[in-house]
Amino acid sequence: MATAVIQPSTVEEKLIQELGYDDHFHDHHHGDKYQSNFITTYVFSQDHKIIAKQFLITGMFWAIIGGLMSLVFRLQLGFPEESLAWLQPVLGKWIEINAEGVGTLSQEFYYALVTMHGTILVFFVLTAGLSGTFSNLLIPLMVGARDMASPLLNMMSYWFFFLAGLVMFFSLFLSTGPFSGGWTAYPPLSLLPEASAGSGAGMTMWTLSLVLFVVSVLLGGINYITTVLNLRTKGMTMWRLPLPIWAFFITAIIGLLSFPVLASAFFLVMFDRELGTSFYLSEIFIGGQALDHVGGSPVLYQHLFWFLGHPEVYIIILPAMGIVSEVLSVHARKPVFGYKAMVYSILAIAFLSFIVWAHHMFMSGVNPFISNFFVIFTLIIAVPSAVKVFNWIATLYGGNIRFNPAMLFAIGFVSMFISGGLTGIFLGNSAIDIQMHDTYFVVAHFHIVMGVAAFFGMYAGVYHWFPKMYGRFMNATLGKIHFWGTMVGAYAIFWPMHYIGMAGVPRRYYSFDTFQAFGHFAEMNKFITVAAILVFAFQILFVINFFYSIWKGKKVETQNPYGATTLEWTTPINPGHGNWPGKIPAVQRWAYDYGKDGEEYIPQIMPLKEGEHDGGH
């Protein structure tokens, strides 16, 4: 038995040995029956850290696909006169070549690309790739658990996501094209193959894929919630949870409550398509004949969709907010300002996210009186959001800030969140939304606030926790180049779109030449397209840096390279299955004791001194 005891070499290890909680981990797990060969270790792994990496790398794969799609349609929008014939070897019949040899993107495929870009980025990248990655990686490590509550369900969560991706990927190769009715898939367009080629087999596979995805989210969500509630280590009260964990926890609850509604909306879609019901269809004349469907309502779908759809944007942004709060605090060497206010604002945002969905539907023909309530609740969200922004800025105030790529992306996140959040105040006000609805102003708003900002949160997380994932650092110089390219480039893409939107140009237009009012911005569209290509190139730089660093990055030499307080930095440099080799650390204080009492940082496992108050009081 004596050989099983690990000799403590650092202060942290000593503390764990002395004060930690002994769950007789090694007695049970001798020989690790769960990870006995390559397949069970790296493919069908039940280790939350491996699953996190699987989510991340799959998310990166989809981000590249989705990003490339946006470049193709941006080329069409920015350079409609230029020939795209050179894309024909890849896109085949979707590039239509005229008699002079000039190739243009087919309209059908333009809309398919727009639709797929949205679906992939929202669900596969920013939901699975962001929340899936960091909830999996950080929840057990930060709450002091050996793994998720149910490693099996956790593994299934990933593989359902994988399956969803597989179905979506195959739909790209259908002869009628993938689904092309917008990522919101409003009926009747999405229900009727007569209305659009992509609404045939493309839509069938799209719905199937997303139902599988909902299953994945639910399995993951149940696990995150259970783990946070039940597997916190000794001393880890809810008020001692690091902010990312609060964010992941609340995100999982939101997902659990809203994704089933999306699934039910999709089941009704399937019934209407396959069984001839009329939930969403009424009084339609198409393809030369009147359909039998009467009595349904397309607006019902919009209610069901946005009942998920709006919480979904918080499912995307809350994890990023949590990550950013942590990264800002660690690298500013200061406690996050107003920890409790941060938690309460997450709770407030989560609650409000369920009662604002119809602000996407001001112009849908719903009773204008109802919109009053949705305007009020929507604009109330600005208050907790503003509190968060002020608190982040206050976290920087008086700090001792280290500028590594993680910190830069966290600062960039705050800048993006301010810019994109403020335009939400325009759109949430129904009177202004009359003009702005479905214009490029909306495109600019949501790309900045939940696209770019969420990506920045994700990058901050990847750069920050890469050492915990792979035992190496990502290259900081490349990381900074990546940051500056993305920061400048993302604003270059999306800032001008506000002006296009303010000129009233509608989104989802294949060409702007038909209308006098919309044709003034050819130069700006070129500029945006060029910026998009450059930004994409900078993301490739990130991918190179990522994979290069996995094998060749600078090695992590100390257990706690950032001098951070949270539990993940008390694990070995390369934690194995079970995370801590011996006892589980016990938590003695809150997560943000930076700069307290002259100490640079005090880890959570350090006991409180006599008379010391916990939690920044």
Next chain:
Amino acid sequence: MTALLATLCIILIAVIAVQIGKVTELASKIRGEEDTQERSNRTTSRWLLIFMVLFLAFCVVSAYYYKNYMLGYGPHEAASTHGRSLDRMFNITVVVTAIVFFITQIALFWFSYKYRQRKGGKAIFMPHNNTLEVVWTVIPAVVMTFLVVGGLDAWNDVMADVGTDEEVIEIEAMGYQFAWQLRYPGPDGKLGSRDFRLTDGTNPIGQDWTDEANLDDLHPGEIVLPVGKQVRVRILARDVLHDFYLPHFRVKMDAVPGMPTYFVFTPEKTTEEYRQSLREYAEYQIPDPNDPEKQLWETFEYELACAELCGTGHWSMRRLVRIVSQDEYEDWLDKQQPYYMSTIYGSDNDPWPIDGELPSIVEGARQQEFTDLLDGAMNAATDEERSFVLDYVTFETGSAELTELSKKYALANVVESMNEYPDLVVGLDGYTDNTGEAGLNLELSQQRAEAVRNYLVEQGVSGDRLVASGYGEANPIGDNATEKGRMQNRRTEFTVLAGGFTAEAETTTTEESTTES
């Protein structure tokens, strides 16, 4: 080959990137980590500051540069009454958010710069500050309250439907893949009823032609409206969702199949006035690329667009919108022909007459037609022009029995005119086609002409003024080889014999009546 080159380029860039990474790592080892860290902190924090200045400058300069293209600024103020209140809300929000934007962005980047890590530097311990937090919760809450109240005030005003006693022009727009079908109510001011099941190639909106309110409805190719009059647009969709979007008027509303929606607005500027307001601006003094003879401001038009994804042609659903003076509007309306009259009337899809009744619009049209023909005949210079066919006088098949419709409408018009012009003496000439025996045809035509005369006499027209004659198959006006031609040949002609307005009329009539007797 290109693909190969592209791949090589990407690989090359990757290699360069990796090398940069390696070199900087090595350099930091040589210089000492701490030194490098401090140096790079200093550089990065400066770059953050520079970025902030450039970014904020870019925001201001670009906004100024593009202001004359943006709706609500420069020349592009709203062209509708309610649009002004929306623009005002927009501008208030711009001011409020711009203040917050500049304060927070400057604080963010300035603090990042100021509190960069230095050797031996220490962060302050400031976990929270209740006063501060209360202040920056309350301030946004108060500002939001003002924006909400202002916004909802405008919203409820804009979205209110018209009251029953208000004067309003109601028009209809139906979106379909990929165009807009427009409908105006016509003189009765009512849009007729519709049912999507009635839609077909000649009935784009599915109008119920048995509803008389439909028969005078117009299907114009553009929206023309008088300035300063309240308009209610009824918005429909035929197949999928569309959105009725008039950018210059701040009008936008989804078109939903099975659920008509509406938007009420009042145009405030005519197309011409809007052009004049653009004229001052350099951006609109350049030649129009589509019409290089003219400048952009001269060719400006209001437009109707679709703002809800509806399929591949979503981007092309344009209709012209013209705002004109009341007089021009009325002129335009007068020139429009009801869709029923131009396309449906008399076709296989025309359900009229129903229960022996013709719709009043048809009755009116026929009356007008008869008056015009009679007028022509009475003013005619030559004999041929003095005759015309009574198209709507018909008989029961194979007999000389007048149909009820002929009596009720066509002959009622004749009676009326005979009473109006007491001097008028007319001939009623029956003709047949060439089927059947010539003798019988002659007899039938004579009987039919008599039937008309008798009916008119019954109605109080003096028999002296009516000369009935039958000509059988003679003088065919159509080709007897075709059904259409034969139909034309079976006819009753009306000839002004005396009492016309031209001098010669007197003499010729006498001659003709002589021949007859």
